[in-house]
Amino acid sequence: MTVPSAAVAEQLLLDAEALNPGAWVPHSRNVALAAQYIAERHPTLDPQRMHTLGLLHDLGRRTGPNKDRHILDGYDFLMALGYEDAARIALTHSFAIPDLDTLQGAWDGTPDEFVRLGQLLAPLTLSEEDRLLQLCDMLALADGFCTMQERILDVALRYTVNDRTPEKWRAQLGLKTHFDGVCGVNIYRLLPGMVERLLA
Numbered sequence: 001m002t003v004p005s006a007a008v009a010e011q012l013l014l015d016a017e018a019l020n021p022g023a024w025v026p027h028s029r030n031v032a033l034a035a036q037y038i039a040e041r042h043p044t045l046d047p048q049r050m051h052t053l054g055l056l057h058d059l060g061r062r063t064g065p066n067k068d069r070h071i072l073d074g075y076d077f078l079m080a081l082g083y084e085d086a087a088r089i090a091l092t093h094s095f096a097i098p099d100l101d102t103l104q105g106a107w108d109g110t111p112d113e114f115v116r117l118g119q120l121l122a123p124l125t126l127s128e129e130d131r132l133l134q135l136c137d138m139l140a141l142a143d144g145f146c147t148m149q150e151r152i153l154d155v156a157l158r159y160t161v162n163d164r165t166p167e168k169w170r171a172q173l174g175l176k177t178h179f180d181g182v183c184g185v186n187i188y189r190l191l192p193g194m195v196e197r198l199l200a
């Protein structure tokens with residue numbers, strides 16, 4: 001199992017927060033909780049492992065403030081520590097469609113890094129773990145759980161949109177349909193406080 005223990009993951013997040021404090025840290029904690037709660041209803045996924053992967057999915061923010069280069073920075077950092085499965089999630093979490101053209105906003109790494117990101121993505125077939133973390137990244141703001149639509153707007157306002165964005169949104173919304181079906185429940189019901197907030 002190439003993910004760190006819960007205690008090590010927590011320390012990695014705290015170390016990264018010291019380097020680059022920001023809303024991405026409470027967002028990551030909420031992604032981790034969403035992943036744990038949904039995995040508890042999922043027939044095959046491990047809740048503790050999904051929590052750890054959620055905590056670490058944005059660890060590349062440690063080199064920030066940054067934009068999409070956090071994907072590659074998180075992958076490289078976690079690979080260097082030997083946590084290959086966590087590195088994979090750092091790589092895949094932004095790619096409901098695994099195509100560089102679906103990234104929103106300008107690339108803030110070097111051109112060579114952009115090429116390398118594409119080379120890393122090309123051979124991947126998305127797994128159920130990849131899909132769960134992609135979903136949960138869309139269910140969490142810094143101050144709590146949110147709908148997919150709220151998060152879509154949050155990202156669009158920070159990153160802008162491009163010609164591929166409607167296709168990406170359809171894929172992201174499709175993730176919820178998939179997990180609703182596999183878990184046999186509207187997954188919003190698995191997130192504490194979510195239903196009450198929507199009806200308030």
Ligand SMILES: [Fe+2]
Nearest residue numbers: 031057058137
């Ligand atoms: Fe995230």
